[in-house]
Every structure is written in C-alpha cells, then in structure tokens.
Amino acid sequence: MGRRNDHSRQEIREMALQVAEKIVAKEGLQGLNARKIASAIGYSVGSLYIVFENLDDLILQVNARSLDQLYTVISKTEQQCRQPDACLLALGQAYLEFAMEQPQRWRTVFEYQRTKDAEIPSWYRKKIFRLFKLVEKPLLEFMPTLEPHLCAQTARALWGGVHGICILALTGRLEIVGADSVQNLMELLITNYLAGLKNVQGTPCTPEEGTTQECKA
Amino acid sequence: MGRRNDHSRQEIREMALQVAEKIVAKEGLQGLNARKIASAIGYSVGSLYIVFENLDDLILQVNARSLDQLYTVISKTEQQCRQPDACLLALGQAYLEFAMEQPQRWRTVFEYQRTKDAEIPSWYRKKIFRLFKLVEKPLLEFMPTLEPHLCAQTARALWGGVHGICILALTGRLEIVGADSVQNLMELLITNYLAGLKNVQGTPCTPEEGTTQECKA
DNA sequence: ATAAACAATTGAACACCGTTCAATATGGGG
DNA sequence: CCCCATATTGAACGGTGTTCAATTGTTTAT
Incomplete structure (x- = not known):
C-alpha cells in the first residue's frame, strides 16, 4: 500500500497513543510492542517511527x-x-x-x-x-x-x-x-x-x- | 567442545552469579544478558540454562x-x-x-x-x-x-x-x-x-x- | 489527458534478546 | 584400548526495536 492520506500525522499519533494506553492498562508495559500497536491502528510499524521518535518516546507520551x-x-x-x-x-x-x-x-x-x-x-x-x-x-x-x-x-x-x-x-x-x-x-x-x-x-x-x-x- | 569437567555445577553457578553481580552493578539490569554472562565465564549460553532455570531465576539470585x-x-x-x-x-x-x-x-x-x-x-x-x-x-x-x-x-x-x-x-x-x-x-x-x-x-x-x-x- | 514529481506507506531485513535441544567431544570405567 | 555416559555446545526459533529501499497513490504541470 502506498499513499492513502486516510489520517493526518496527528491523527495517527492520537490513535497510536489511545491504543497504547489500553494495552498498558490491560497488559502492562510488558504487553506493549510496536507491531501490536501498529496492527491495532491498521498501519505498519514504519508509520509509527514517522510519528514517534522511538518506542521510548511513545511510552513517555502515554505516561504523560x-x-x-x-x-x-x-x-x-x-x-x-x-x-x-x-x-x-x-x-x-x-x-x-x-x-x-x-x-x-x-x-x-x-x-x-x-x-x-x-x-x-x-x-x-x-x-x-x-x-x-x-x-x-x-x-x-x-x-x-x-x-x-x-x-x-x-x-x-x-x-x-x-x-x-x-x-x-x-x-x-x-x-x-x-x-x-x-x-x-x-x-x-x-x-x-x-x-x-x-x-x-x-x-x-x-x-x-x-x-x-x-x-x- | 564436549565434556571437560573443569568446574562443578555449583562452581559454574557461583561464577555466573559473581559476573552477573558485576554487570548489574556497572551497567544495571539493562546491561545484563545471557550471552554476556556466558562469554564472561567461558561457557556457552546452554550451560547457564543447566545451572539456572532461566534468567529470571538468575536475577532473583543476584537480588538475593x-x-x-x-x-x-x-x-x-x-x-x-x-x-x-x-x-x-x-x-x-x-x-x-x-x-x-x-x-x-x-x-x-x-x-x-x-x-x-x-x-x-x-x-x-x-x-x-x-x-x-x-x-x-x-x-x-x-x-x-x-x-x-x-x-x-x-x-x-x-x-x-x-x-x-x-x-x-x-x-x-x-x-x-x-x-x-x-x-x-x-x-x-x-x-x-x-x-x-x-x-x-x-x-x-x-x-x-x-x-x-x-x-x- | 498524460506524464512527471512527490509524498505517504510498507514490510523485509538487521541486530539483538531469551530459550531450547540435537549434535558433539571428551573423561573415565571395563 | 574402546566405548559409553555425559558435560557442553551453538545453531536455530520466535520474539524484540528499528531502519530504509521500494512501492504505490496523490498532486501538480504540461
């Protein structure tokens, strides 16, 4: 899949954070990983790394x-x-x-x-x-x-x-x-x-x- | 390498724990992994899993x-x-x-x-x-x-x-x-x-x- | 309308991790 | 001296986080 413009970067970011929050709340930090988040929001891992610097960054946002x-x-x-x-x-x-x-x-x-x-x-x-x-x-x-x-x-x-x-x-x-x-x-x-x-x-x-x-x- | 009987299991265990203690003290839990311990004591990873149930077990001993x-x-x-x-x-x-x-x-x-x-x-x-x-x-x-x-x-x-x-x-x-x-x-x-x-x-x-x-x- | 330029998205690939277990090399008993 | 029991190995497996060339849809220019 190439360009599709379904969501803005902000929207992808927001979706990822919401999913990550749920995973952390249910399974804890150990249950969280990039591929799980990506598949849950219907994007690939690569897209996560466009929107977040890395997983540490993402987790920091969740903690915030x-x-x-x-x-x-x-x-x-x-x-x-x-x-x-x-x-x-x-x-x-x-x-x-x-x-x-x-x-x-x-x-x-x-x-x-x-x-x-x-x-x-x-x-x-x-x-x-x-x-x-x-x-x-x-x-x-x-x-x-x-x-x-x-x-x-x-x-x-x-x-x-x-x-x-x-x-x-x-x-x-x-x-x-x-x-x-x-x-x-x-x-x-x-x-x-x-x-x-x-x-x-x-x-x-x-x-x-x-x-x-x-x-x- | 096959059998060599250089050390008893207790001795291997002890060596591994001492090395693990040093690594934890210097680099923290993040710096610790099985291959690093194994190479430091001159044995393979497999030997660690004969002496310890798993890494969690090893870390528990270090913490003890x-x-x-x-x-x-x-x-x-x-x-x-x-x-x-x-x-x-x-x-x-x-x-x-x-x-x-x-x-x-x-x-x-x-x-x-x-x-x-x-x-x-x-x-x-x-x-x-x-x-x-x-x-x-x-x-x-x-x-x-x-x-x-x-x-x-x-x-x-x-x-x-x-x-x-x-x-x-x-x-x-x-x-x-x-x-x-x-x-x-x-x-x-x-x-x-x-x-x-x-x-x-x-x-x-x-x-x-x-x-x-x-x-x- | 068509082509070219662009940007969004992918997912295979890499280097690491813990863990397993068939293969192997050797010390020691017969 | 041979053979076997066993101590030891390390390649292999499934899982990480992370990267980036390749791909594909969108937009712009002609």
Missing part, C-alpha cells in the same frame, strides 16, 4: 497522559477538602486510590526508565512539579510559619513516603493480611508526620527526644 | 545477594546505636546510603518483576521480612505500648516512606538542588513521623488536629 489524569484526580480532591490536615490525608488516599485502580498505568509511569541516556524533557518534569505544588499548598496552610524552601522539602519528604507505600503495596512487598490495611498504613504515615511537624516546630527542642535537625531552624 | 548485603549493612547500623529514635534515623540513613552507593543493584532489587506469573519464593520473602524486623525492634523500644500488630504496621508505614524517598531520589524525580538534601528529606520524614507517633499516642485526641484513626486505639 497518566500523569495528567492523576493530576486531575488529585486536583479535584484538593479542591473539595477544608482543613489542611484532612486535605493532605485525602490527597494521599487519592494518590493511593489512583495507584490501586490503575496499577499498570501507575507503575509504568514510575518504573519505566528510558533506554537511552536522554534526559527527561522539561515539559514532562513540569507535570511532576505541579503535582508537588498540590501538596505544598495545604501543607503551607497547615504550617504557615514554614519558609518556602523548607515547605518544599517537607512536601517532598511526605510525598516520597506516600509514594513508597504505594509502590511496596503494588509490588506485593508489604505482605499485609487484611483488606484495607494499605489505607491504614497511609493514614498512619500522614497523620503521624503531620502531628510531628506541628509538635517539633511548635515546641523547643528537648535533648532526649529531638535528634539534631529541628533545633537549628 | 543484594538483599543479604543490605541486611548486613542495616544490621550493623542497628547494633551500633543507642537511643531508639536515633537508631531509627540511623537505619533510614543507612538504607539511603546503600541505595545511593549501589544504585544499580538496589534498583534492580526493587524494580525487577519476574516475567512469568510465578510467585516470589518464600525464602526470598524471608529476606525482606527480616529487614522489617530490624525496624520493628527499635520502634518497639521507642513506643513500648504499641501492640505487636500495630507495631508491624507502624514499621511498614515508616519503611515504605523511607523507601519512597530513596526511589524518587534515585530516579531523579525529586529534583533537589544541593548535595546532601536527600539526607535532609530522610531526616525530616523519620523525625517528624516519630515525633508524631509519640505525640498522638501520648495525648488525648483533640478534634481540630487529630483526624479519626488514632482516637480509636
């Missing part, structure tokens, strides 16, 4: 969409809550919920590392940044005295923790008996972390309980 | 060794510390240090998922369990009133958090400027979490700060 959807979910959660501490807890649980409802897509986002040593593009980084921003906002309401840099650090520490629980849960390394226990872990982490924040910042440093870090600020 | 080495490091750290809170902080930092000094090996342990749907063998699970035990011990000293199950949960929440910070740091998703800032994140997470634990467990539940969970116990 997952991040966008995650942002939508998290953002809605953030808008619906009132008290900052309850808000942070709700954000963590929304994050966990997304991860558990779309495990394959979520895992693909965070486990996939490009083969090439190419840097993560800045537009993709921004999608991660704005997720952090959603955490920093209620955190600043919760601790208004936090200077911006420390707030960013505090948010990243908390979100790293939330993320870690999700990963260990999804990869089956938490090994917890019981149905909703991952949610409990999440609540434990967030509430204790926040309570500690309030406590440490609000009280003078006591030598037998504080370590060293908090006394400086 | 990484877990053992991690356990050694963490265990030593645990033995050297005095106060339980300082101990937990030291454990987290030792974990982070291992992850950053052996990034490829550490990532291979946690990011690799077997292709086959085969379960993780129980002897491998035990290696993960005993790592958690090292966390639960000082945690119980820190909070002697914790019932065993809640202690296990509390340890897993904390360790999930520690793990998450490591992962995000290693995959370049934290985006922190400065040298030792990941260490600071780790300290933030652990000290705040511990302070919160003490605070929440020790004081009666106040409606405006506590969420819901801690008031039940």
